[in-house]
Amino acid sequence: MTSLMLRGGLVAALAMSLAAIAVPAAAQTDLSNAQIVQGLQNLTQDAPVVTAASLRQAALDHATMYSGPAAQRPPLAIQLDKLAQINVQIQFKLNSAIILPDSYATIGSIADALHNPVLQGYKFIITGNTDTTGTREINLKLSQERADAVMEALTTTFNVNPARLEAVGLGEEALQDTKNPESPVNRRVQIFNVGPLKR
């Protein structure tokens, strides 16, 4: 897997991990359906109310307000770590939002979890994240396009109700490993449970 992780290679590494709140670097090669469902259903009482619009604005504000080195930037204004979530790594073509076939199964496993009866009454935000290679503006744009591509695959090919999903590009504004801002672990897609679907 190490060779695939080289920056400038065609693809990012494929790995999936629970968004381990305390252990950002932990990445497993695969997650079972049960693990994904569990990761997405642990709602906490003090979870912040997050909308796609507020999250997008928070990323933009972060990009314009803090211009220093990545390791010295404060975290995003919205505390995403309190939301039930999973982290996945999807392989995209370099500098493109095209999902590579190697990641079709990973998208499918997200779809399996979203179709699970336990999660069917909930809404989710899909975020795209890059490392700090490239400009922040381009990273915001590319990550939005990638999050959109994942959402499109989920809502069309894999039949998830579009009313349950929104996509937000966070660019390099919510790094997983702030000490190693160019590390491939930062290139990831996150899925957050943002509460019950209003009927």
Next chain:
Amino acid sequence: MVLAAGLFALAAAGAATGAQAQTMSYQQAGALLAKSCGPDITKYCANVNLGGGKLLGCLDANASKVASKCKADFVAVKASITKRVMAQQAIFKVCNADAARLCQGIVPGDGNLISCLVEATKVVSKACNQTITDAGWR
């Protein structure tokens, strides 16, 4: 869920004749597409994304060059997903009587009714059991 025309329609006719015991999971569907169609996607559809019917459209446009296994498996994937979606939509109608009989007092939501019905598999009606299986909820 409209299948693209052309050679994929022929493959569909072939796939429809085989009885399908179980629907595949979305993970299996994605893995099968990658395995059977990955090389053709890389060759002919490298700038096309999975969603929105675009991939199927591209493979269809290149149908004369695309591997027959890819065509057949793509059709099988679509058929299986359709069956699974229909089962998920039909479940509360098909299982209504079973739920009323076996799951009194269960608060609906968060999958509670489905887990009640899955636990009661032995005494649930055949149609309801089959629909739960097709929905991928076992």
